[in-house]
Structure formats: structure tokens, C-alpha cells
Amino acid sequence: xxxxxxxxxxxxxxxxxxxxxxxxxxxxxxxxxxxxxxxxxxxxxxxxxxxxxxxxxxxxxxxxxxxxxxxxxxxxxxxxxxxxxxxxxxxxxxxxxxxxxxxxxxxxxxxxxxxxxxxxxxxxxxxxxxxxxxxxxxxxxxxxxxxxxxxxxxxxxxxxxxxxxxxxxxxxxxxxxxxxxxxxxxxxxxxxxxxxxxxxxxxxxxxxxxxxxxxxxxxxxxxxxxxxxxxxxxxxxxxxxxxxxxxxxxxxxxxxxxxxxxxxxxxxxxxxxxxxxxxxxxxxxxxxxxxxxxxxxxxxxxxxxxxxxxxxxxxxxxxxxxxxxxxxxxxxxxxxxxxxxxxxxxxxxxxxxxxxxxxxxxxxxxxxxxxxxxxxxxxxxxxxxx
Numbered sequence: 001x002x003x004x005x006x007x008x009x010x011x012x013x014x015x016x017x018x019x020x021x022x023x024x025x026x027x028x029x030x031x032x033x034x035x036x037x038x039x040x041x042x043x044x045x046x047x048x049x050x051x052x053x054x055x056x057x058x059x060x061x062x063x064x065x066x067x068x069x070x071x072x073x074x075x076x077x078x079x080x081x082x083x084x085x086x087x088x089x090x091x092x093x094x095x096x097x098x099x100x101x102x103x104x105x106x107x108x109x110x111x112x113x114x115x116x117x118x119x120x121x122x123x124x125x126x127x128x129x130x131x132x133x134x135x136x137x138x139x140x141x142x143x144x145x146x147x148x149x150x151x152x153x154x155x156x157x158x159x160x161x162x163x164x165x166x167x168x169x170x171x172x173x174x175x176x177x178x179x180x181x182x183x184x185x186x187x188x189x190x191x192x193x194x195x196x197x198x199x200x201x202x203x204x205x206x207x208x209x210x211x212x213x214x215x216x217x218x219x220x221x222x223x224x225x226x227x228x229x230x231x232x233x234x235x236x237x238x239x240x241x242x243x244x245x246x247x248x249x250x251x252x253x254x255x256x257x258x259x260x261x262x263x264x265x266x267x268x269x270x271x272x273x274x275x276x277x278x279x280x281x282x283x284x285x286x287x288x289x290x291x292x293x294x295x296x297x298x299x300x301x302x303x304x305x306x307x308x309x310x311x312x313x314x315x316x317x318x319x320x321x322x323x324x325x326x327x328x329x330x331x332x333x334x335x336x337x338x339x340x341x342x343x344x345x346x347x348x349x350x351x352x353x354x355x356x357x358x359x360x361x362x363x364x365x366x367x368x369x370x371x372x373x374x375x376x377x378x379x380x381x382x383x384x385x386x
Contacts, residue, residue, distance in 0.1 A: 001069050003186070007251050011065035025245045026058040047228050055233055059241040063248055067206075070185035071198055073218035075225070077232055078244060082181065082201030083109040084237035085215030089197045090114075092227045093146050093175040096121045101139045102148040103130035103160060107179060110148065130160040131291065133168065140172055149178040149195070151298070155307055155344070155364060157182070157284045159291045162298055166194030186258055187301040197223060204335025205303065208250040208257055212243045257337075260369055261304040267372040268365070268379075272308050277383045279309040279358065304367035305334050310386075312361050315353040317386045318345050322363070324382040327374065334366035339375050341365050 001010065017024045031050040033039040042051040050056050060078055068076035079085040090113060094100065100114060104127040114125040128135040136147060147169050151160045162178065169176045178190040181201040190198045200206070202214035217227070232238060239247075265283070272281045273288070281288070284295040285302035295302070312318045322330060328339045344362040345353055353360050367375060 003070070003255065006066055006069045007254060010069055011062045023059065023062055023245065023248055025241050026053075027241050028057070029053050046233070047225055053241065054236055054238055055228070057241050057244070059248070060239055060244040063239075063244045063251075066248070066251060067185070067202075067216050068218050071180075071191055071218040072185075072189050073191050073198065074221040076216060076218045077224055077228060078202070078239045078247070079215035079217065079232075079237045080239050080243070081213050081237075082107075082179075082199065082203060082215035084235070085199040085201075085217040086110045086177075086179070087113055087117075088227055088231040088235065088237065089177045089199055089217050090118070090146055090148065092223075092231050093177075093197075094118065094123050095145070096123065097143060098123050098145040099141045099143045100125040100146045100148060101136060101144055101174075102127050103150050103153065103158070104128060105153060105155070106148065106150045107154065107181075110150070110179070114148075129158075130165075131158050133161055133164045136165055136168055140168075140174070144172065144174055147174050147176045149176065149190075151178060151180075151188075151190070152182045152284050152295075152302075154182060154305065155362065156282055157289070157305075157307070159284070159294050159298065161294060162190050162193035162195055166196075169196075170194065182303065182305060183299055183301070184254070184258065184303070186255060187303065188299045191218065193298065196220070201333075201335075202247055203333060205254065205258065206247050206250050206335075208253065208336060209246070210333070210336030210338060212246040214239050214243055214247055257369065258301065258303060261367055262301050264370070264372045264375070265302070265304040265306060265367040268367050268375055269306055271372075271376045271379070272306075275380075275383060277311045277386065279311045279361070281309075282307040303335075304339075305364070306367070307362050307364050309358045310361045310363055312355070312386060314355060315345060315350060318343055318361060318363075321382050321386050324385040325378055326381070327370070327378040328365070337369045339366060339368040339370055 030052050042049045046055045064076040126139045128139050149160050176195045177197045178195045184205045197219040199217045202216045269283045272278045283306040322343050331340050342364045
């Protein structure tokens, strides 16, 4: 299905809402039935009709269908955060006493799900370096039920060979879950490589305006239906109609924003690589990246998220650099219109900072929609301060 068609027309029935170009926000909590039999059928199968907006809602449905099509998946659920999508995808596929294999250093709330919540039910997790398929092979146990991937991850952008992991998991009847927030469906489609469930934080590129929080989960109709009837409805973590409408609005400009951001990011990467105050630049679509060939195989682009290691002599210099930025904002997340940074040191107690550990000098930079020179000029004046 053509991407432009999905973003601009697919799943929209304008004749049902006065031929309006923009879809309506169906801001309703529940829906009316004309007969008892209609209501009875809705109770039997809430995933087939509109009963209560905790489940299905017309505005949300339009978004679901578009996002499933973008991922080349059979179906989709949209949550009120990426963390909720992670929680539902994993919880739906484990039981007491099971084992999970996860890439090391996954998103913090994924790791808390594994280490804090699931651990209460005697569900254990083994973390592996996902760059080598043999690490997954060695970690699998007889009770392994889920392999959790994040490719690329959000700091050093380590990749997993999605096709190889999917084949291995199917051999052992293990469900694979992949966080695709870095790439979006425009730049990577894990389902095409055999992954079972794919999630992303729609807060980021899908929304694109830093004004809503959401998560997406796609997969087979059977798996998505099972999650809807259990984790989705029970936890009540579905997205609200207005937020779904904001994401529909974001989808209209997704390709234009991604193209612009990616082109600018590459210019910023080249600038950073030529700067003496930068020890290393990490960006999956640059030929200097360790897994560049795998990135080209699995991805068609890399967006605006990159990391560089600052040539700093102290924690104070790292902080001075970050505090000196005048236009690039210091904040979490990425994918909006604004350029952002996060220093790794912000997550460290000052007494644990070690200047000899490159990771402690990492700065994660998200390149937004500004002109490249606007971003590099701001970086340069901050470099000049140290």
C-alpha cells in the first residue's frame, strides 16, 4: 500500500462526516444501541463494534488502521503511552515462572517491567548484547517465552539482526517483541523480518509536535485481539479520542518531517565529526557506525537521534557545555519540532562520574526541524565555553 495513500486517505470515510477534509474527534464515552440484541452482540465481542471508548472509538479506529498499514501488520492498538504498549505486549505473553531474554539497557520502563513488576511473579530476565545472535542462542532456556528487542536502542544505537532473531525465536516457539521507536515504520518494518509484535512511542515522530503522549502496538489479528480483550481493556490504557486526533494530524506531515530531520542530522553529524572537542559520534546511518551494513539492510533511514562523546576534562565541563546551549533544549524524548539534548551525566550521581569512562561523557542530541546552521552555531558557542 502506498505510504502517501495511507497517510492522506486510507481508513477515512469523509462522506460519513460531511465530506470534511480533517477527520472529526468523536469525543464520546459510550455508544447507543437500538435493540437489546445489538447490545448483547457488543458484549460478546467488543472488538467488533463501538460499545465504550475505553475499547474502540471511531477516531482511534482510523488511527489504528493507518498505523497497522504503515507497519505492514494485520492489526494495531494505540495506548496512552509507549510504556503502556510495552507492558501490554510483554504481559500478554508471559506467565508465572517464565523467562525473558532482553537486549541490554532497554528503555527504562521496559527494564522496570522486567526487574520490578514481573519479578514479583517469578518471571526472570536475562540481558544480552543483542549485536551477536549467539548471545540470544545461549540465553534461551526451556521456559523462555519472550525475546525483547530494541533496534536501534536510544543511546549507542546497537542493532539486532531482526531476521536472524525471528528465525531463532520461531524455532523455539518464542514470541518476539521489538521497540521500533527510533525508526518509525517509515524507516524500518520489523514485521517484514518476522518479528511478532512491534511497538513504538508515538509521542515522538508520529505526533511530531511535542504535545501528546501515546504508544503503538502492531501484530497479527489474533495476537492483537487477545491483547485487546485482556490487557488493553482491563488496564484501561487506551488512548483518548483527542490525542488520537493529534496523532492523525501528525501523520499528515510525517514523511516531510522525517526527510527534513534526517538531512539536517547528517549535516550535524559531519560537523561534530570535524570538531576537536568531540571524541566520537554515533549515528547508525554514517559509514563510521560499527553495524553500518546491518543498518543499511534493515533500515531505510535514521532520523534525527545521535550521540556524541564530549572531550571534557571534568563533570563540570560537561555540565557547562549543556548549560551554555541557548537554543537546543535540555529535555527527554525526541521526535518533535525542537532540537533536544540529554547528557548521560544527568542520570548519574555526581560522585559516580568517571571522566575515563566515555559513556559518562555521552551527550544524546535530537536534531529537530531547525536549519542546520542554527543547531551547529549553538553547539559551537557551547563548545567554545569549554
